[in-house]
Amino acid sequence: MRISEAAEAFAAHLADVRRLSPATARAYRADLADLARAAGDLEVSEVDLEHLRDWLWRAAQRGDARSTLARRTSSARGFFAWALESGLAGSDPSLRLVTPKKGRTLPRVATADGLAEMLDAARSAAEEGDSIALRDHAILELLYGSGMRVAELCGLDLADLDLDRATARVLGKGSKERVVPFGAPARRAAEAYLVRARPVLAARADDESRALLLGARGRRIGPRAVYDLVARTVGPLVGSSAVGPHALRHSAATHLLDGGADLRAVQEILGHASLGTTQIYTHVSSERLAAAYRLAHPRA
Template sequence: MRIDEAAEAYARHLADVRRLSPATVKAYRSDLAALAASCGDIGLPDVDLEHLRQWLWESVQRGEARSTIARRTAAARGLFAWATEEGYIPTDPSLRLIAPKRGRTLPKVATADTLDQVLTRMAAGAAQGDPLALRDHAILELLYGAAVRVSEVCGLDIGDVDHDRRTARVLGKGSKERVVPFGLPAQRALDAYVVRARPQLLARRTAGGSEHALFLGARGGRIGPRAVYDVVARELGPELGGAVGPHALRHSAATHLLDGGADLRAVQEMLGHASLGTTQIYTHVSSERLAASYRLAHPRA
């Protein structure tokens, strides 16, 4: 069996059996395609530890991030562990493959005042009645108000939102469903979009399949993550001084919740984190901000 053949079979296993998210499966596919290219024409049973180390060293030489190399290490380990269990290879060459330690990078967070200014400006633009402006305002209000992922927003259907209870049912990583609350500003923006903008966008649809989608693109189909990235980058990027994506709104929401005294486990549940340790990074963000304020304000700092 060739490496690329094994990689494709393993990717199907991740999607169909382990039910990992499409984004995770796509990333693993890309990593293992790079491994196959690095190893050349040798078969899967002929790959040894040195081949794997050389492949990772090539990533290091290209200046790839530690997190990327760590993910590639995990992809290789997963592939060879699976291949060993399935009997495709007699021994696992990745057992002694060591991943680099991930450096802790604090997420980029916007202040509450900054987000208030951005969303107020977007609300003023939406008031003019342009359907895309109404949609974009509703999306950013929901990204921040419910602390959801971009994939979760794009996957929402009309029936997933309870406007009376101000909750949305989202499908997170690993196909795990959860219900998240959102505030009155997000409700108002969503109501305005659904009533005034969505019918206009739906009328532009040229193909089927999007009639139940909540957020629609300019041509009437379900909006994709790339379009949401572009909106966030345009509206929030100048305020944060650089490239910024939808996750910045999720980071900001989590940090502001903890700053306001929310319970860490409640925030974990709202974000849909499997591990409390993932949520705890936002306590570090809050601590960093407190320390910065202390250094600026306290006379004996």
């Protein structure tokens, strides 16, 4: 079987057996399609270590980021391990492939004061009663108040929100479920949206949706609409229009640690599989502390 054909079977395996998200399966499929082009779509059994090294070298030459090269290495390893188990290859050429080290970049984080002003403005706009403004206020408060991912937010159903306990049940990466808390401002914004806006939006669709957050046409809101909202409202706070909902997740995590929250508690809230992933926010806090020292201390 050629690489391109095997890649499709592998993507189906990821989605059906390993239950990986559609986005992850698409990333694997795209990486392997690029490998097929670079290697001339050989039979899987004909691919060797030099083919893989040449593929990664070409990617590096065209300027792919180290994080992209690392992901492609991971894609190749997963694919050839599966190919070996499936009998499509007699050996695994990816075993000796070296994973490029990812460059560590600190995430963009908005200040607590800046976010407070932005959320106050969103609340003021929502008080005028516009359905979209009410929904947008709820989105921003829930993202910042809980630190959830945009896919988790968009995937929320009505039954997933517990306003009495101020918690939401979300389905994270790898189909792992967790319960995240949020604060009183997010609860008030969600209540206002549910009472004053959602019925208006739901009436615009032909069928009744279980989704918590609805778009202008009454159907479940998509990530693109949330990205546009965050770029418009949070972008100016971090000095970039190319900012997504993760900016609020980064900010929530950093502000939790700044306030004295335990690192493992933040890991649980964010749904990180590894504590090492959460530790990036301790570096953000340290950078902010150092910046404040340099600005304020007379002997800095």
